[in-house]
Amino acid sequence: MSRRRVTGVHPRPPHHFGNIVDMGKLIISLSLCAASLLAAKPATVTYHKDVLPILQAKCQGCHRPGEAAPMAFLTYQQTRPFAKAIREATTVKRMPPWFADPHVGKFSNDSSLSSSEISTLASWAEQGAPEGNTKDAKPNPTFATGWRIPQPDLILEVPEPFDIPASGTIEYVYTIVPTGLTEDKWIQFAEPRPGNRTLVHHILAFIREPGSKWFTDYPVNKPFIPNKGNNKGGPSAYITGFAPGTMPYSLRPGQATLLKAGSDIVFQTHYTANGKAGTDQSKLGLVWSKAPVTQAVHTLWLQNNRFVIPPGAENFPVSTAVTLGIDVEVLDLTPHMHVRGVATEMKALYPTGESEKLLAAKYDFNWQLSYEYAPGKIMPKGTRLEATNFYDNSANNKNNPNPKVEVRWGDQSWEEMMLNFVRVAVAPDVKPGALIARPAPKPAAD
Secondary structure, three states: OOOOOOOOOOOOOOHHHHHHHHHHHHHHHHHHHHHHHHHHHHOOOHHHHHHHHHHHHHHOOOOOOOOOOOOOOOHHHHHHHHHHHHHHHOOOOOOOOOEEEOOOOOOOOOOOOOOOHHHHHHHHOOOOOOOOOOOOOOOOOOOOOOOOOOOOEEEEEEOEEEOOOOOOOOEEEEEEEEEEOOOOOEEEEEEOOOOOOOEEEEEEEEEOOOOOOOOOOOOOOOOOOOOOOOOOOOOOOOEEEEOOOOOEEEEOOOEEEEEEOOOOOEEEEEEOOOOOEEEEEEEEEEEEEEOOOOOOEEEEEEEEEOEEOOOOOOEEEEEEEEEEEEOOOEEEEEEOOOOOOOEEEEEEEEOOOOOOEEEEEOOEEEEOOOOOEEEEEEEEEOOOOEEEEOOOOOOOOOOOOOOOOOOOOOOOOOOEEEEEEEEEEOOOOOOOOHHHHHHHHHOOOO
């Protein structure tokens, strides 16, 4: 039998050669994976380069000695022990406190953190909170000693310490302090400072102009608790206040509040006993406008004190409104409630019939925030400003002292308030009475 030669068929390579080819592919694949993993390794996040700028912009206003926060974040040594606590508080957005719905209004003092800032703080904690190079650090902001405003031109202090008992209910305490001014001044910055933060819940500072009959039956420079009822009118103007979360009174150059010569400042102070007796001697710092004043700033009070919140009510609304008597520039919005307050909504109904939602925010009695516009928001004469605050008087509200009672207006924290402040700027010669449109008188009956 003869052998036939088969053409066109190549001999198969040895079996081990195929293994070598496969092994080469595997090595290349592993090399690429390793390179990818190395490239995906997160960069080191350090305190001085990455974390400190966030703290400077959003945290150090409170997290420094003498302010409301219980710890300072000015240095690496101060901040490092709280790295995990910072990650937790910022991840759940408990800190910095900011409650406005991001889809309603744009506010210049928005203290909330961006998603990238939150991620940076979390990564820093997860990486062991490395310090990094001190050369990467930018200097901390300069703060006036003892103040969050520029060094005051005038400091008014309550002349006598007030004794706060260890327990019991303390009615609002008032003190009339003369300014001693012999000429009119315009206030651009103002800041009340409690003498004892552990016992002072809030301070309000009012102006009593010369000739006012308000509180004329009470002594000057002596703390007093006024009698209930008519005390011959009210303040000439409201300047500012201190409460948890509030920021100092701060205006743009050219904006200011008038303080007439011979005026008094009336302090209203709310003390809350905490089981340990103490004393308080609060003060108020005022900074005069250095620029020519082109706008006078006033505060409107949107208030409803005729409500009854039923026992167990979970989301009970209380509303009020005012109509503007002239064109104004709205500077900020500040809702105020007590411990049952949970949310607020504000809107503007314009003379054209159009409406705009101004604010939708949660509310926390421990952080009473203002929502600021910069520049302000122009609103024409005839605009109706409406506010609705919501209250939770149910057992689900962990702050509720008693869900089984009706709740009405009152000074104390277990009572309630419906009071939203709106600061507005107008021409300096505008009289405060012109800000709110008064209802037209009803025609006389025939």
